[in-house]
Amino acid sequence: MNLLDHCTVLITGASSGLGREFARQLAARASIMVLVARRAERLESLKAELERPGLTIYSRPADLSDPAEVEALIGWIAETGLQINFLVNNAGLGDHGRFETADWERLRQMIEVNIIALTRLTHALLPTLKAQAGAAILNVSSVASFIPIPKLAVYAATKAYVTSFSEGLRAELSASGVRLTTLCPGPVPTEFGRVAERTENPEPVEAVGGLYVPPAKVVADALHAVECDQARVVPGWKVALTMAFAAAIPMAIFRWFLNRRGRA
Numbered sequence: 001m002n003l004l005d006h007c008t009v010l011i012t013g014a015s016s017g018l019g020r021e022f023a024r025q026l027a028a029r030a031s032i033m034v035l036v037a038r039r040a041e042r043l044e045s046l047k048a049e050l051e052r053p054g055l056t057i058y059s060r061p062a063d064l065s066d067p068a069e070v071e072a073l074i075g076w077i078a079e080t081g082l083q084i085n086f087l088v089n090n091a092g093l094g095d096h097g098r099f100e101t102a103d104w105e106r107l108r109q110m111i112e113v114n115i116i117a118l119t120r121l122t123h124a125l126l127p128t129l130k131a132q133a134g135a136a137i138l139n140v141s142s143v144a145s146f147i148p149i150p151k152l153a154v155y156a157a158t159k160a161y162v163t164s165f166s167e168g169l170r171a172e173l174s175a176s177g178v179r180l181t182t183l184c185p186g187p188v189p190t191e192f193g194r195v196a197e198r199t200e201n202p203e204p205v206e207a208v209g210g211l212y213v214p215p216a217k218v219v220a221d222a223l224h225a226v227e228c229d230q231a232r233v234v235p236g237w238k239v240a241l242t243m244a245f246a247a248a249i250p251m252a253i254f255r256w257f258l259n260r261r262g263r264a
C-alpha cells in the first residue's frame with residue numbers, strides 16, 4: 001500500500017498557500033490530519049471544508065516561532081498517542097530587504113520557524129515515524145537554498161540549512177523505513193511575497209512572473225516525489241532549468257551578479 005493512503009499526517013503552515021494545498025490534496029487519502037498554524041479561524045474553515053467520513057482532522061493553532069508553543073504541540077501529540085507517519089514541515093516566512101535595516105524580532109521569528117521548529121519537530125517525531133511500517137518527512141525548502149540572495153540573505157540562509165540538514169538526515173535514515181524528500185520550489189503565487197514585504201520602507205521585488213508555478217502543481221509534484229522516494233524535487237521545468245544554469249556559473253562570475261544586485 002502507498003504510504004500516503006490512510007496516512008496520519010501533520011502539516012505545518014496549513015492556514016495558507018502550499019500548506020493549505022497539501023491538506024486539500026491529502027484529504028482524499030489521509031485517515032488523520034493535524035493542521036498547524038497561528039490563524040485558528042483559517043484552520044477551522046479548512047477543517048470544515050475537508051471533513052468527510054473516514055477522515056479525522058485536528059486543527060492545532062500554534063506559533064512556531066515560540067519554542068514553548070512548539071513543545072506544547074509535541075506534548076499534545078504524545079498525549080493523544082497519534083502515530084504520525086507523514087510529517088510535512090512546510091511553515092515558513094521570508095523578509096525582503098537589506099539586512100542592516102531588518103527588524104531583529106522578525107529575523108528571529110524567521111530563524112525560529114524556518115530552522116528551529118522544523119528541526120525540533122523532526123527530532124521529536126522521528127521515534128514515532130521510525131516505529132511505523134512506512135513513514136516520510138517532507139521538508140519544504142526553496143531554490144533560494146542553492147544560491148545566496150541579497151535582500152533575502154537570512155531567508156536564503158535558513159533554506160540552505162533546510163536543504164543541507166535534509167540531505168544529511170536522509171542519508172542517516174536510508175537504512176530505516178523513513179523516507180525524506182526536500183521540496184525546493186521557485187516562485188509560487190501564495191501569501192509568501194506579501195508577508196515577506198516590509199511595511200516600513202518596502203523595497204521593490206523583482207518580477208519573476210514567468211517562473212511562477214501554481215501551488216497545486218508544486219504540491220502534486222512534491223507528493224509524487226515522496227511516493228517515489230525522491231531525495232529532492234524542484235517543480236516546474238523552467239525553474240529547474242534556471243537553477244541548473246545558475247549552478248553551472250563559476251562562483252566568481254556569479255558573485256559579480258550578486259554584488260550588482262546587492263548594491264542596487
Ligand SMILES: NC(=O)c1ccc[n+]([C@@H]2O[C@H](COP(=O)([O-])OP(=O)(O)OC[C@H]3O[C@@H](n4cnc5c(N)ncnc54)[C@H](OP(=O)(O)O)[C@@H]3O)[C@@H](O)[C@H]2O)c1
Nearest residue numbers: 013015016017018037038039064092142187188190191192
Ligand atoms: N511562495 C513561494 O514563492 C515559495 C518559494 C519557495 C519556498 N517557499 C516555502 O514554502 C513554504 C510555504 O510558504 P507559502 O508560499 O505557502 O507561504 P504562505 O502562503 O505565506 O504560508 C506560510 C504558512 O506558514 C505559516 N507560518 C508562518 N509563520 C508561522 C508561525 N510563527 N507559526 C506557525 N505557522 C507560521 C503561516 O500560517 P499563520 O500565518 O496562520 O501562522 C502559513 O500557513 C515556506 O516554507 C516557504 O519558505 C515558498
